[in-house]
Amino acid sequence: MRAVWISETTKLDWDTATAALQHAGFNTMYVNFASGGAALYPRSAVLPSVVSRDDIARGIQLAHQRGIAVHAKIIAAFMFKVPPSFQQQLTAVNRVERGPDGKPVLQSGQAWLCPSQKANRDFITGAIREILARYSVDGIQLDYIRFCEQPSCFCPHCRREFEQVLGKPVRHWPADVMNGAFTSRFIEWKQQVINDWMRQCSEEVRKARPGLPVSAAVFPELARAREEKAQDWKLWLDRGWIDYVCTMTYTTGLPEFEARVRTQQATIPRQKLVVGIGSWKLKQSGDIASQVAIVRRHGAAGFAMFSYDDFVARRFLPNLAAGR
Numbered sequence: 001m002r003a004v005w006i007s008e009t010t011k012l013d014w015d016t017a018t019a020a021l022q023h024a025g026f027n028t029m030y031v032n033f034a035s036g037g038a039a040l041y042p043r044s045a046v047l048p049s050v051v052s053r054d055d056i057a058r059g060i061q062l063a064h065q066r067g068i069a070v071h072a073k074i075i076a077a078f079m080f081k082v083p084p085s086f087q088q089q090l091t092a093v094n095r096v097e098r099g100p101d102g103k104p105v106l107q108s109g110q111a112w113l114c115p116s117q118k119a120n121r122d123f124i125t126g127a128i129r130e131i132l133a134r135y136s137v138d139g140i141q142l143d144y145i146r147f148c149e150q151p152s153c154f155c156p157h158c159r160r161e162f163e164q165v166l167g168k169p170v171r172h173w174p175a176d177v178m179n180g181a182f183t184s185r186f187i188e189w190k191q192q193v194i195n196d197w198m199r200q201c202s203e204e205v206r207k208a209r210p211g212l213p214v215s216a217a218v219f220p221e222l223a224r225a226r227e228e229k230a231q232d233w234k235l236w237l238d239r240g241w242i243d244y245v246c247t248m249t250y251t252t253g254l255p256e257f258e259a260r261v262r263t264q265q266a267t268i269p270r271q272k273l274v275v276g277i278g279s280w281k282l283k284q285s286g287d288i289a290s291q292v293a294i295v296r297r298h299g300a301a302g303f304a305m306f307s308y309d310d311f312v313a314r315r316f317l318p319n320l321a322a323g324r
């Protein structure tokens with residue numbers, strides 16, 4: 001798999017992009033379709049649509065004619081491109097992640113959906129259902145299917161749910177779950193929440209389009225992903241909820257990159273490993289080629305570069321046919 005991520009779906013010129021990617025030797029596009037509160041396609045019945053024109057169906061057709069698969073990427077918890085008014089609305093009814101001070105957790109000014117709330121998880125499963133009914137995509141990829149890496153979520157709903165599982169009230173909230181008697185229980189509970197969400201998303205895809213690949217973009221170091229983000233991606237693979245992972249191995253140093261690929265390969269079967277390359281961090285096209293060569297040497301299923309938008313801004317695309 002020779003893939004590239006595309007962030008700015010609403011600004012994408014599908015004709016130019018698919019022609020250029022075909023020419024450069026790419027065969028897969030991971031395109032943002034929805035986030036925790038926004039549909040990047042028109043007329044969604046599930047989420048506010050941030051676009052009115054539908055270029056996607058025709059775009060997928062063009063991609064297919066050019067031998068490129070299109071996977072719909074869904075940014076599960078992060079409110080990417082979510083209209084401020086909708087964020088405020090969800091914040092007012094306590095549906096966003098909250099930090100230890102009770103304030104909404106923000107990244108680049110955007111809030112996060114609280115993953116423990118069913119109504120929030122339903123946004124994403126609903127979007128998956130809608131996308132699969134409407135577009136002939138070749139796969140579904142979940143991204144940001146996790147808690148925010150900042151200490152979270154300490155919203156009233158999370159407290160209630162956790163106390164129910166614990167079977168007693170937490171006297172000092174959030175101190176007892178941050179650095180106290182219930183810290184590890186809280187981490188376990190958060191993992192359970194995300195695992196359930198991942199399973200629900202997977203079931204949605206399997207039901208609608210059996211055999212369609214499901215993947216997840218994940219933090220590459222498994223122990224830290226589990227501990228800091230409640231993202232237990234190895235379990236998701238073991239349970240068959242996802243078919244492969246894209247490990248966001250965004251490092252510039254070649255020895256470090258290779259060491260990480262080696263660790264990932266020792267953790268999961270190599271045919272289930274697509275290595276994410278942080279091409280936007282790499283100044284020279286030679287550096288990109290070197291990382292691609294490492295992925296190929298280690299026999300992973302493929303690689304995915306972040307991002308097409310960056311390549312457009314820099315006016316170049318690495319030629320993948322070279323050295324293959």
Ligand SMILES: [Zn+2]
Binds near residue numbers: 098115153154
């Ligand atoms: Zn919460």
